[in-house]
Amino acid sequence: MTATTTEQAVSTYTPAAESLNAVLAAGQAPPRPSAWSASVTFGWRALLKIKHVPEQLADVTAFPIMMTLMFTYLFGGALAGSVTEYLQYLLPGIMVTSVVMITMYTGIGVNTDIEKGVFDRFRTLPIWRPAALVGALFGDVLRYVMAATVILVVGLILGFRPDGGVDGVLLAMVLLVVFSFAFSWIWTMFGLLLRSEKSVMGVSMMVLFPLTFLSNVFVEPETMPGWLRAFVEANPITHLVAAVRGLMQGTPDAGEITWVLVSAAVLVAVFGGLTMRLYNRK
Amino acid sequence: MSELAIETAGLVKVFGDNRAVDGIDLAVPAGTVYGVLGPNGAGKTTAVRMLATLLRPDGGEARVFGHDVVREADAVRQRVSLTGQYASVDEDLTGTENLVLLGRLIGHRKPAARERSAQLLAAFGLTDAADKQVKNYSGGMRRRIDIAASILKTPDVLFLDEPTTGLDPRSRNQVWDIVRIIVAQGTTVLLTTQYLDEADQLASRIAVIDHGKVIAEGTPGELKASVGAGSIHVRLRDAGRRAEALALLGKVLGQQVTPDADPVALTAQLSGEDSDREAAEQASRALAELAAAGITVDNFALGQPTLDEVFLALTDHPAVEKEVAA
Numbered sequence: 286m287t288a289t290t291t292e293q294a295v296s297t298y299t300p301a302a303e304s305l306n307a308v309l310a311a312g313q314a315p316p317r318p319s320a321w322s323a324s325v326t327f328g329w330r331a332l333l334k335i336k337h338v339p340e341q342l343a344d345v346t347a348f349p350i351m352m353t354l355m356f357t358y359l360f361g362g363a364l365a366g367s368v369t370e371y372l373q374y375l376l377p378g379i380m381v382t383s384v385v386m387i388t389m390y391t392g393i394g395v396n397t398d399i400e401k402g403v404f405d406r407f408r409t410l411p412i413w414r415p416a417a418l419v420g421a422l423f424g425d426v427l428r429y430v431m432a433a434t435v436i437l438v439v440g441l442i443l444g445f446r447p448d449g450g451v452d453g454v455l456l457a458m459v460l461l462v463v464f465s466f467a468f469s470w471i472w473t474m475f476g477l478l479l480r481s482e483k484s485v486m487g488v489s490m491m492v493l494f495p496l497t498f499l500s501n502v503f504v505e506p507e508t509m510p511g512w513l514r515a516f517v518e519a520n521p522i523t524h525l526v527a528a529v530r531g532l533m534q535g536t537p538d539a540g541e542i543t544w545v546l547v548s549a550a551v552l553v554a555v556f557g558g559l560t561m562r563l564y565n566r567k
Numbered sequence: 568m569s570e571l572a573i574e575t576a577g578l579v580k581v582f583g584d585n586r587a588v589d590g591i592d593l594a595v596p597a598g599t600v601y602g603v604l605g606p607n608g609a610g611k612t613t614a615v616r617m618l619a620t621l622l623r624p625d626g627g628e629a630r631v632f633g634h635d636v637v638r639e640a641d642a643v644r645q646r647v648s649l650t651g652q653y654a655s656v657d658e659d660l661t662g663t664e665n666l667v668l669l670g671r672l673i674g675h676r677k678p679a680a681r682e683r684s685a686q687l688l689a690a691f692g693l694t695d696a697a698d699k700q701v702k703n704y705s706g707g708m709r710r711r712i713d714i715a716a717s718i719l720k721t722p723d724v725l726f727l728d729e730p731t732t733g734l735d736p737r738s739r740n741q742v743w744d745i746v747r748i749i750v751a752q753g754t755t756v757l758l759t760t761q762y763l764d765e766a767d768q769l770a771s772r773i774a775v776i777d778h779g780k781v782i783a784e785g786t787p788g789e790l791k792a793s794v795g796a797g798s799i800h801v802r803l804r805d806a807g808r809r810a811e812a813l814a815l816l817g818k819v820l821g822q823q824v825t826p827d828a829d830p831v832a833l834t835a836q837l838s839g840e841d842s843d844r845e846a847a848e849q850a851s852r853a854l855a856e857l858a859a860a861g862i863t864v865d866n867f868a869l870g871q872p873t874l875d876e877v878f879l880a881l882t883d884h885p886a887v888e889k890e891v892a893a
Contacts (some may be wrong), residue, residue, distance in 0.1 A: 298691075298692030299740055299741070300692075300708075300744040300745045304690040305690050305748045305749070306752060308686055308718065310721075310752070311683070312718060315673065326668060327672075330657070333659075333660055333664055333668075334659050334660070337660065366685070401657075401658070402652075402653040403655055403658075405616075405621055406656070406669070407672070408620075409619050409620060409644055411644040496589070557877075565811050566623065567833050
């Protein structure tokens with residue numbers, strides 16, 4: 286049916302000078318959009334893509350549920366003696382791990398998107414240059430929020446009872462999403478730098494696995510050998526987990542929160558800058 | 568000379584050790600269609616991408632309405648639109664969504680962007696497909712939404728990179744009509760193509776590009792004249808008399824006459840300094856001579872010079888893409 290109507294549309298169309306002239310005559314340019322408005326428009330594009338391909342949400346729904354269940358029951362008995370008890374410690378960490386891992390899809394998305402002709406058009410528009418990438422990250426922020434929410438809900442069902450209350454949990458999630466937005470610029474850089482989706486995936490794994498596992502997500506660093514402990518304590522994920530855990534447990538640590546915000550700013554400055562250099566060269 | 572829309576001097580782009588664009592000089596008068604003709608891999612797309620600010624030149628200069636494509640990229644972007652070789656719209660989105668998205672990026676508020684989108688879709692005969700994802704569009708429809716996206720804001724310069732490659736003849740004619748209407752409204756069009764007849768139909772001047780260099784430049788008439796006026800293809804009734812016909816036409820026309828694969832067919836080149844009329848006269852003389860010699864002609868056709876013939880004449884090599892040794 287679709288094919289038939291398509292054929293008809295092709296065969297009956299004759300370009301009419303009158304209507305095309307009217308279109309051309311009405312083509313004056315409005316004032317160019319602000320950086321913010323252009324970025325938001327690209328964010329809207331990301332939402333439209335989610336609407337048309339909802340399957341892509343599996344990584345922010347199924348994956349986090351799997352992570353939470355797997356690690357809670359795998360380590361719960363052995364590490365803390367009780368699943369519920371371990372969950373109080375683990376949940377903030379598993380939320381950080383899942384969301385930070387999901388950031389790698391940003392790089393894959395940029396890598397596949399940029400190869401398509403539509404990016405050529407975006408890059409010939411007189412708009413704020415980073416808007417296309419910032420907008421894509423806005424879409425990703427929504428995905429991070431979804432993933433964090435899914436984990437929170439699963440956690441609450443399993444018996445997670447945060448002492449920080451609603452405020453503490455919300456602030457923790459905001460902090461996590463802010464850091465993840467900043468962290469994503471690493472992937473936009475690799476997305477532009479590397480030639481294929483697979484190599485982006487490979488590099489992401491190599492960075493993300495040590496970064497998330499060699500941290501305080503699963504166990505306290507006190508039990509680790511000195512060299513590993515040194516790495517774990519320098520690992521930004523450790524600081525992020527400490528800050529998120531503090532907020533959720535009602536014992537916010539201003540030092541850790543500041544550390545996270547400063548490193549987020551540094552990530553955006555460094556990797557955002559590198560990304561834009563690559564974007565302009567591409 | 569009228570104002571120049573595009574001006575390049577010694578434009579160069581190198582990829583590794585491949586000089587994709589190797590010193591191109593162009594002067595495109597405003598308000599015309601300028602054809603850039605060449606085979607795959609000649610450097611057409613690379614040149615267009617530099618002019619559209621997508622690639623930074625490695626040497627030389629390019630200006631669009633006086634604005635340097637590197638130093639004043641933003642001013643250039645205000646004036647140009649690009650329709651790439653591959654659909655430069657988002658295939659996952661619908662026609663409306665694409666045009667509203669781009670309309671908003673130009674600076675329209677949402678209601679204005681919606682209105683503009685509806686107007687464009689109607690003018691391009693896409694209203695029925697407005698809410699379908701572009702990936703479900705036919706080749707011709709895809710081209711049209713692409714061009715529609717390029718004139719959301721009427722550009723001063725429109726780059727059309729091989730706009731009809733892969734289209735059926737009807738869709739190709741639609742694109743040609745659209746281009747003519749757009750140019751009549753004052754937009755300058757730079758068109759790249761592999762087809763001489765397309766450049767001939769649309770362009771007022773043509774640059775022929777090969778291996779990153781301009782090897783000929785002029786009006787379509789000048790270009791064709793430099794190649795010869797084309798050829799006449801003749802089908803004889805009797806294969807046995809082909810040798811005789813070949814000899815006769817060779818003598819009468821003083822040009823190359825070659826037997827075709829078909830045993831009753833042959834092709835004779837025509838000469839002609841500057842007009843199709845002269846070629847037609849020669850063709851009718853050739854047919855008259857064959858009739859006078861009692862050789863029956865079942866069928867004949869006049870052939871325009873093809874891009875291949877243009878290339879042979881200009882470069883002594885055919886217009887095929889060479890395998891590049893890595």
